[in-house]
Amino acid sequence: MSILAGVLGADAGEIRLDGNQFEPATPRAAIAGGVVAIHQATDRAGVPGLTVADALLLDRFADGRAGIFVSRRSIRTEAETVARRAGFDLPLDDDFADIGAAERQLVAIARALSAKPKLLILDEPTASLSATEANRLFTILEDPAAGGLAIIYISHRTADLERLASRVIVLRGGRVVATRSRPVDFSVAIEAMIGRPVASVRPPARNGGAVRLQIRELRFFPDSRPIDLDIREGEVVALIGPLGSGKSRLLNILFGIETSHSGEVLLDGAPLRPPSPSDAIAGGVFLAGEDRKRSSFVPADWPGGTVAAAIAQPHLRRWFPAGFLVGRKERQAAEHGVSSLGIRTSSPFARLDTLSGGNQQKVVLARWQAEPARLLLLDEPFQGVDVGARTDIIAAIRAQDRVATLIATSDAEEAFEVADRVLLLDKTGLHATGDASTPSRGH
Structure with a gap:
């Protein structure tokens, strides 16, 4: 290109x-x-x-x-x-x-x-x-x-x-590995894309443990429809909806970036009103923003534009309270993230701009798995991510059985792949779409 x-x-x-x-x-x-x-x-x-x-x-x-x-x-x-x-x-x-x-x-x-x-x-x-x-x-x-x-x-x-x-050409490692004309068998095309079989059956939906997040009568604006939502420990809930429906705004409110007009939010039974993202992080509420380059990374030429630094960045005060950075701690956290999420990088201290979009997104997720979370908020976590990396990210999200996870995505197919429940948010409010364990292409 x-x-x-x-x-x-x-x-x-x-x-x-x-x-x-x-x-x-x-x-x-x-x-x-x-x-x-x-x-x-x-x-x-x-x-x-x-x-x-x-x-x-x-x-x-x-x-x-x-x-x-x-x-x-x-x-x-x-x-x-x-x-x-x-x-x-x-x-x-x-x-x-x-x-x-x-x-x-x-x-x-x-x-x-x-x-x-x-x-x-x-x-x-x-x-x-x-x-x-x-x-x-x-x-x-x-x-x-x-x-x-x-x-x-x-x-x-x-x-x-x-x-x-009209035609699908599959590239992998700089080579053409498959060419298909209509009608295209996409299961074959995807396997050619990532070089290995992909399981077609998603994990069964889980009910989760105790209720962790409670949202009651939350209104973005005075004339907004109220939102009511419960998410349990270990449960993954996905929000889908049209552009401007408020998916990102809801996550930003929970993370202390924006404020709501009215309503109540409880986390483990206690009021959740973080005045800032740093307060949210201190309380175990983590957000991976929609645009990772704007919200999660510093420019690659700056100090902190590496894999290890990106993972450590929001945890610096907790990890290094005296103000002195310890490279060993950063390296250990980065090596764990690289191993657990399968991040393809030449080094834990490699520049972020040398990584593919999928591996950059894995770095963002590794950042929020480096410390225990109570509530994980993911805004468009599969944006610009290939099929193989998406499979790895889904597995990592669903492996967190002690975390309540709320995902905002514009793609219903991705929502049903990752979530236990999928909800539609639009101008008329929040609506159930059915059990995510039995998705239909029409949702």
């Missing part, structure tokens, strides 16, 4: 686009040649301090098409046209830094389609999207594809591939 997009150069071989040799030296050259790539990390789809409308028109500013004189009104008008043609409703006046991962993804897609490419490359585009937004994306992509646009769609999600793919 990076070679096609002009980010990296090829070591050997050739690429032809419409029969002509294609060797883009830069991303701008690739776009000019008709190849537009949307990378999995969408934090660079815009610039903090500029609006969403500005982000939609960045390519025009960069290549001079916007002209010398522009006005805020003309920018917004053009941005509205770009968003409308893509079929997205975007907060055009918001600062790009303030929007979530799902909205950043929509910005990147709308901007890419506005370039009218010959070849569109998408890397895990639905990883942060709700089912509704994903279906809208599929509808948008099917129309250009029917009109002659070639699409390379990189994904580990079989539902995406079933919906869109």
Whole structure:
């Protein structure tokens, strides 16, 4: 993908686009040649301090098409046209830094389609999207594809591939290991992807122990529907719902990032109202945020941008109360996490940016398994994670029989794979979807 997009150069071989040799030296050259790539990390789809409308028109500013004189009104008008043609409703006046991962993804897609490419490359585009937004994306992509646009769609999600793919090519270790045309046997494709059989039967649902988390009449805003929820020790509960339904907000409230309008939350019978995340952590409430690069990691070039440092970071005060870091303690915690979660890394002190998305997510989970937890909150824990890593992460989550786990995910298939119960959260409240041990594709 990076070679096609002009980010990296090829070591050997050739690429032809419409029969002509294609060797883009830069991303701008690739776009000019008709190849537009949307990378999995969408934090660079815009610039903090500029609006969403500005982000939609960045390519025009960069290549001079916007002209010398522009006005805020003309920018917004053009941005509205770009968003409308893509079929997205975007907060055009918001600062790009303030929007979530799902909205950043929509910005990147709308901007890419506005370039009218010959070849569109998408890397895990639905990883942060709700089912509704994903279906809208599929509808948008099917129309250009029917009109002659070639699409390379990189994904580990079989539902995406079933919906869109004419052919499925499986890569592993830099080699093509399988090619399948419609109809595709996805069980065979997944086994080719990870190089080993995958058990098709999920663990049976558990009832858990004593009630650990109690939520009563919780309202986000004065006019919100109240939420009531109990989670038992050892139970895994997943929340699904459309973008903006409040899944992440609920986790943030429990972790002390946001506050609720009203209601009561009890943890082991005692009120849970952490004034800050540090207080939540001290009380055994841990959160793995939706965007791991923004919420869990420091930049790779900074001190602390390694596997061991990332695992130790939220526990530094407890582990080193005198203020002196002990490398041996960090190494031991990292080695345990690497071993228990199967993190593929050259060293416990390897830089995080050398790890794949799945292994980075395992580091986040290892961080919160390094200390005993009472309540574990996971926001989109499978975002940008391949099938093999997802299997390992699910096993690690379900192995914690003393922890109450609440997961927010936009993918119902993933929810049923990991959870004992799956609940739907939308503007009308919280609803049961049925026993997760007997999922249906229609949920």
